[in-house]
Amino acid sequence: MTRAVPRTVRVVAALIPQPSSDRGQGDGGRRFLVQQRLPGGSRALLWEFPGGKVEAGETDEAALARECREELDVELSVGRRLWEGRHTYPDLTVELVLYAAALVSGEPKPLGAHMLAFHTPTEMQALPFCEADVPLLEDLLAGRMGALD
Numbered sequence: 378m379t380r381a382v383p384r385t386v387r388v389v390a391a392l393i394p395q396p397s398s399d400r401g402q403g404d405g406g407r408r409f410l411v412q413q414r415l416p417g418g419s420r421a422l423l424w425e426f427p428g429g430k431v432e433a434g435e436t437d438e439a440a441l442a443r444e445c446r447e448e449l450d451v452e453l454s455v456g457r458r459l460w461e462g463r464h465t466y467p468d469l470t471v472e473l474v475l476y477a478a479a480l481v482s483g484e485p486k487p488l489g490a491h492m493l494a495f496h497t498p499t500e501m502q503a504l505p506f507c508e509a510d511v512p513l514l515e516d517l518l519a520g521r522m523g524a525l526d
């Protein structure tokens with residue numbers, strides 16, 4: 378029997394530090410925004426970084442700003458690319474790209490997520506994350522991404 382090859386999508390995600398969580402603690406103590414996916418859909422109730430799929434003709438930065446406006450009701454400034462990886466789920470191949478980002482205005486609201494939380498990289502290791510994020514979290518925890526803003 379032949380099995381359909383899952384389609385590939387480019388997904389951009391934001392590493393957003395909690396405002397004023399960074400004073401004097403170094404990156405190890407910083408908290409970043411993560412979200413729990415809605416129940417019922419793909420990767421239900423797993424955790425991920427805010428963001429979503431890049432649409433045709435859109436830059437990564439524009440897609441990330443749009444997704445965070447739609448899903449969190451915030452305005453972001455998008456910084457440098459921190460990490461890139463690829464993972465194949467049964468339904469989808471994801472090219473995941475993580476960007477440094479900062480909140481410019483607004484308080485994040487879970488408009489498209491089950492729950493939002495700020496966690497340190499160490500705390501994130503204990504959460505059930507989307508599989509594509511597992512190597513990302515290892516690099517984040519090990520400090521392999523360089524400066525995070």
Ligand SMILES: Nc1nc2c([nH]c(=O)n2[C@@H]2O[C@H](COP(=O)(O)OP(=O)(O)OP(=O)(O)O)[C@@H](O)[C@H]2O)c(=O)[nH]1
Pocket residue numbers: 388389390419420424425426427428429430469471473507508509510
């Ligand atoms: N935003 C985000 N998506 C991720 C991450 N890791 C990861 O595997 N993904 C996957 O990338 C895809 C992002 O798509 P999306 O957020 O635009 O769409 P969705 O599946 O929630 O809903 P939709 O397709 O009905 O719009 C999902 O399949 C999600 O599981 C991550 O850290 N952040």
